[in-house]
Amino acid sequence: MSQGRILVVDDEPQIQRFLKPALTAAGYEVIEAGTGADALKAVATLAPDLIILDLGLPDMDGKEVIANLRGWSDLPIVILSARDRESEKIAALDLGADDYVEKPFGIGELTARIRNALRHRGKSDAAPTVITIDGLTIDMVRRLVSRQDEPVRLTPKEYDLLTLLARHAGRVVTHKTLLTSVWGPAHGEDLHYLRVFIGQLRQKIEQDPTQPKIVRTEPGVGYRLVTEQA
Structure with missing residues (x-):
């Protein structure tokens, strides 16, 4: 087949x-x-x-x-x-x-x-409303994020950044797309700003922020939320 x-x-x-x-x-x-x-x-x-x-x-x-x-x-x-x-x-x-x-x-x-x-x-056509990966659960209907059933407290921008990546799970999302979607067109080139927020997000959602398994860096291009672990 x-x-x-x-x-x-x-x-x-x-x-x-x-x-x-x-x-x-x-x-x-x-x-x-x-x-x-x-x-x-x-x-x-x-x-x-x-x-x-x-x-x-x-x-x-x-x-x-x-x-x-x-x-x-x-x-x-x-x-x-x-x-x-x-x-x-x-x-x-x-x-x-x-x-x-x-x-x-x-x-x-x-x-x-x-x-x-x-x-x-x-x-x-029917995007998942709940994603679970490496112990992290993202519930986009109830706007809740948890790790091992414990709530993860995110700022509004951190949550928007995470859910944008989650809606495109498995795909590369470019720096420009992330910046303009979350912060607006005026911030389309603020790469340092984005890196700071990605770092903050990883501190909250990754088991080991120094070796991220959920939000992966695509060097020079953007980030990818990985839904399958090797």
Whole structure:
């Protein structure tokens, strides 16, 4: 039984030759596109469950594909690109990509990101109202946070920051998104401000704040609330 249909958008034949059998072996049906235009057509006509997207396409930048798709589709998008500049990751994520994997990559990491993105899509229509991870429970209906059944007292901003991460559990949330959503557009560049609040939040919710397991740092990009422990 297929785990889902994946559209691989990459103009490098060697990437397509590697990914198709690897993803097929993992239980996915694979369809391919080599340009941004073909990718948009395939999404509209072949109804994939997820898209793996290279940013360096021959006819348009992959970020244009993301922007176009996000106008009419919530299809999970995992970027797979050799571009390693933080600005490229941030731009793709801010446009609506779900995750970012750099080339060269391991198939294990990629399939883990695929599973996570598909889980997120499955939950998007009925987002969980209670999340429990590593002894921490976040109840977004009752606005309660507890660790081992003991209440955790958060400031309003700490609570807003935690629940924003929880609503996007498993996904990277960029610095800019966190800052503008919690503090407003005027604070979009206040990275030090954000780091201070993340530090305060970790002191309250992590078993060991020096080795956080719940709120993970994505260096130079943002933070991710991890819902599964290794």
